[in-house]
Amino acid sequence: MGEQLILLPMSDQSDHPLILLWHRRDLRLHDHLALAKARQKTARIVGVFCLDNKILQAKAMAPARVAYLLGCLQSLQDHYQRLGSQLLIFHADPVQLLPKLANTLGAQRVVWTLDTEPYAQQRDLAVAQALREQGLAIATEWDQLMHHPGEVLTQAGNPYTVYTPFWKNWRQLPKASPVSTPKDLQGLSAAEQEKLDPLGLQAIPQLTDLGFSWDQPLPLAPGEEAAEERLAWFVANVLEEYQQTRNFPALDGTSQLSAALKFGVISPRTLWQATVAAWDQSRSEEARASIETWQQELAWREFYQHCLYSFPALAQGPYRSPFQEFPWEENQDHFQAWCAGETGYPIIDAAMAQLNQTGWMHNRCRMIVASFLTKDLILNWQWGELYFMQTLYDGDLAANNGGWQWSASSGMDPKPLRIFNPYTQAQKFDPEGEYIRTWLPQLAPFDTGDLLTGKLSPIERRAVNYPDPVVDHNQQQREFKRRYQLVK
Numbered sequence: 001m002g003e004q005l006i007l008l009p010m011s012d013q014s015d016h017p018l019i020l021l022w023h024r025r026d027l028r029l030h031d032h033l034a035l036a037k038a039r040q041k042t043a044r045i046v047g048v049f050c051l052d053n054k055i056l057q058a059k060a061m062a063p064a065r066v067a068y069l070l071g072c073l074q075s076l077q078d079h080y081q082r083l084g085s086q087l088l089i090f091h092a093d094p095v096q097l098l099p100k101l102a103n104t105l106g107a108q109r110v111v112w113t114l115d116t117e118p119y120a121q122q123r124d125l126a127v128a129q130a131l132r133e134q135g136l137a138i139a140t141e142w143d144q145l146m147h148h149p150g151e152v153l154t155q156a157g158n159p160y161t162v163y164t165p166f167w168k169n170w171r172q173l174p175k176a177s178p179v180s181t182p183k184d185l186q187g188l189s190a191a192e193q194e195k196l197d198p199l200g201l202q203a204i205p206q207l208t209d210l211g212f213s214w215d216q217p218l219p220l221a222p223g224e225e226a227a228e229e230r231l232a233w234f235v236a237n238v239l240e241e242y243q244q245t246r247n248f249p250a251l252d253g254t255s256q257l258s259a260a261l262k263f264g265v266i267s268p269r270t271l272w273q274a275t276v277a278a279w280d281q282s283r284s285e286e287a288r289a290s291i292e293t294w295q296q297e298l299a300w301r302e303f304y305q306h307c308l309y310s311f312p313a314l315a316q317g318p319y320r321s322p323f324q325e326f327p328w329e330e331n332q333d334h335f336q337a338w339c340a341g342e343t344g345y346p347i348i349d350a351a352m353a354q355l356n357q358t359g360w361m362h363n364r365c366r367m368i369v370a371s372f373l374t375k376d377l378i379l380n381w382q383w384g385e386l387y388f389m390q391t392l393y394d395g396d397l398a399a400n401n402g403g404w405q406w407s408a409s410s411g412m413d414p415k416p417l418r419i420f421n422p423y424t425q426a427q428k429f430d431p432e433g434e435y436i437r438t439w440l441p442q443l444a445p446f447d448t449g450d451l452l453t454g455k456l457s458p459i460e461r462r463a464v465n466y467p468d469p470v471v472d473h474n475q476q477q478r479e480f481k482r483r484y485q486l487v488k
């Protein structure tokens with residue numbers, strides 16, 4: 001378990017003490033707890049962001065995610081400027097940079113928002129230690145979840161390992177309201193700013209400067225404004241029907257706020273408040289059921305973050321240790337076919353095309369393709385987990401790992417053994433073949449029934465350069481079940 005960092009007493013050294021707000025996964029100024037608390041002490045609050053090579057150069061990084069990050073930094077920098085302050089950008093290791101920066105500017109303290117990921121916790125402890133060694137004060141807040149780890153525990157005081165009892169406990173805990181956003185801030189003087197060049201102060205880089213390229217529009221534009229607008233649109237147009245719309249990938253029937261939540265561009269408090277307001281205005285049981293279903297999704301996000309915090313080994317492998325011995329196939333051709341959307345199963349290939357072209361995939365399809373990789377191709381779920389992190393613009397260690405372990409049946413809640421039939425899933429959730437036709441236009445002319453059941457003849461497939469199925473679903477699911485008996 002990570003050590004929680006402690007708020008140190010303040011020692012004002014000037015009438016206008018300077019506080020540095022180190023941003024990480026909290027790329028907003030609206031409803032920001034550490035900012036609101038800092039503003040009670042001073043108006044001189046300056047933001048800092050470190051482009052950290054340990055994150056940017058990790059093999060699990062996706063170009064679309066970096067593109068979204070850079071856009072959010074631009075938007076955050078603009079927001080700081082509008083309020084009268086700055087967001088300082090450095091391409092540096094925060095453990096090295098922050099003590100130097102705080103000393104150079106004579107900052108009174110450095111504040112930040114805590115994170116559940118193992119790397120973030122190790123880094124934060126190292127930063128805290130480096131700052132303390134120099135006599136600098138720090139303050140930290142939990143702010144990326146409605147309820148932080150340790151707040152939602154079983155009666156025996158343990159972390160939950162099953163979602164439903166977690167949700168029942170989580171939902172009845174009192175929820176905090178959004179905090180106020182400062183209307184004005186003060187930044188650095190010109191003289192202070194001059195001192196930053198030797199430390200490597202820089203402009204927000206271009207994506208290509210960081211070695212990535214991404215030229216597609218992102219599903220949600222970066223920045224606070226776009227996230228707030230999307231939330232308002234979702235609440236007005238979808239939320240009350242979410243229970244129906246959320247399962248149909250051809251519809252714009254989910255919030256599309258996952259990347260904004262991942263980078264803290266919008267706060268969970270703001271989302272929760274929107275659901276409560278919608279609930280108060282709702283006029284039917286169906287509407288309230290839909291609102292609650294979306295609240296449950298917000299709780300899934302928190303559940304997986306609590307799990308990762310309490311069981312950091314999840315990031316390295318299966319929760320259930322016998323699963324480490326699972327006899328996975330090693331077939332690289334099958335894996336490449338899955339990645340490229342060339343499995344010959346239309347619903348799988350359409351979903352992978354959506355992922356590869358947009359950096360996002362609908363949740364229903366994430367479950368279908370994850371089941372296909374693990375139960376039909378019988379490939380290690382960690383291959384799929386990594387590929388998702390390398391492509392998703394909302395890629396998030398806790399949610400992605402949780403989703404993959406759920407799909408592979410290697411996680412905390414493996415029962416019932418879930419094997420999705422790709423044809424049945426397509427018939428149920430894309431009944432008109434609209435999603436398949438959008439992402440696989442070469443299949444558009446075919447009969448809908450044949451698209452959904454995969455009954456395209458080899459000649460028809462060849463005519464549009466579409467592959468034959470790489471495996472037989474029925475045969476493979478029997479084989480998966482046989483192997484599963486060995487480790488369950």
Ligand SMILES: Cc1cc2nc3c(=O)[nH]c(=O)nc-3n(C[C@H](O)[C@H](O)[C@H](O)COP(=O)(O)OP(=O)(O)OC[C@H]3O[C@@H](n4cnc5c(N)ncnc54)[C@H](O)[C@@H]3O)c2cc1C
Nearest residue numbers: 254255256257258297301363366394395396399400403404
């Ligand atoms: C194999 C697999 C991998 C996944 N990888 C990720 C990932 O890397 N990042 C990610 O944010 N989500 C991931 N999910 C969860 C889910 O698919 C996405 O959160 C969702 O599709 C995002 O779209 P949305 O914002 O429109 O969701 P909505 O349906 O509007 O849901 C609202 C929010 O709730 C959260 N949420 C919803 N479902 C889940 C869930 N099952 N687990 C955790 N949080 C959830 C998300 O923050 C989402 O933005 C994964 C699911 C699976 C099955």
